[in-house]
Amino acid sequence: MSAWRTHHSISEIGREPWQRLEVPNFPFADFAFLETLETSGSVGPGTGWQPLYLAHYEGELLQAAAILYLKTDSYGEYIFDWAWANAYARNGCDYYPKLVSAIPFTPATGPKLLVANSAPPKLRAELIERLACELRNRDLSSLHALFVNDQECTLYQDAGFLIRASCQFHWQDRGYKSFNEFLATLRQKKRKEVRRERRIVSEHGLEIQTLTGEAIRPEHMAAMYRFYRDTTDRKRGSAYLTAEFFANIATQMPNQVVLHLAREADGWVAGALGFRKGNALFGRHWGATAHYPCLHFELCYYQGIDFAIEHGLQLFEAGAQGAHKIQRGFSPVITRSAHLIADPRFAGAIAAFIEDEDACIVHELDEHQDAYRATDSSR
DSSP: OEEEEEESSHHHHOHHHHHTTOOTTOGGGSHHHHHHHHHTTSSBTTTTEEEOEEEEEETTEEEEEEOOEEESSOTTOSSOOHHHHHHHHHTTOOOOSEEEESOTTOOOOOOOEEEOTTSOTTHHHHHHHHHHHHHHHHTOSEEEEEEEOHHHHHHHHHTTOEEEEEEEEEEEOSSOSSHHHHHTTBOHHHHHHHHHHHHHHHHTTOEEEEEEGGGOOHHHHHHHHHHHHHHHHHTTOOOOSOHHHHHHHHHHSTTTEEEEEEEETTEEEEEEEEEEETTEEEEEEEEESSOOTTHHHIIIIIHHHHHHHHTTOSEEEEEEOOGGGGGGTOEEEEEEEEEEESSHHHHHHHHHHHHHHHHHHHHHHHHHHHHHHTTBTTO
């Protein structure tokens, strides 16, 4: 007998059942990542992210699940809807809480509707139907699916969701055998700039290490947390991830965590944290205890490209936004989110907002593509 259930923690589902749903090239949908968010207190009570997994069972066998959260604010989403929330408030209506299908604090494109290989593919469309039912049953303002992949985007669009575009910058492999071979694809001016930046970093006299697996020790992750907090404190941002998350994630996902660290004689001074799975690498967090010119580019971009080439990875997503990545070999891409607005009055206004925004995104993408073509020596 089939049944739909909601779970307020991924531990209610269990590691082994969830692992049947995990996908090859997206580490953030893994049980280990989602559970560590919960057990570290990075999501849950008081964080604005309350887990609410929607799961489909055949008997007691988990066949499909949607990564879902009940949100009481819009922090940590990277798709900005504060203007929508303000419009609700001006009209005396509640925008929060809302439902969000996303990976907390992670602007990475990948599946959040997970279906076992043995299950019929139509379950993804049924998951979307059930998500819409969950929205209506809870009498909430809206449902948002963030950074959806192409397959899920089509399904959401077919289900009547509004599709919203945004722009990121990704590095894609073209069969490079070395960083120098990649560099040769850039125009001479850009090649010289990249070499200059890397030379400046080498002149700092820092030791740079890339650590994965058992090479990552607790002191490395403690240092990475300090760097992360330095970044959030300097930018007056929120430190969404706790010290416990950094302490535990490398032991829970030893083969997925990638650390690029810089060291002076008296200790670690900067770092960048990434995650890999299958043929993809995702850069996530960076920080430093002092300013070293060009070190951000080295740890967040060039070390990641080096790693991707060395390990035969096809994709390197280095985080949200950042048109400055173009001159460093990253190409502009459109990312998408899907939105279901319960109140038809607000749905119409938000649809018009998205239509106007899309025109700006298309113009922005054209400019970015022109800039990218100007870096490509093959053109």
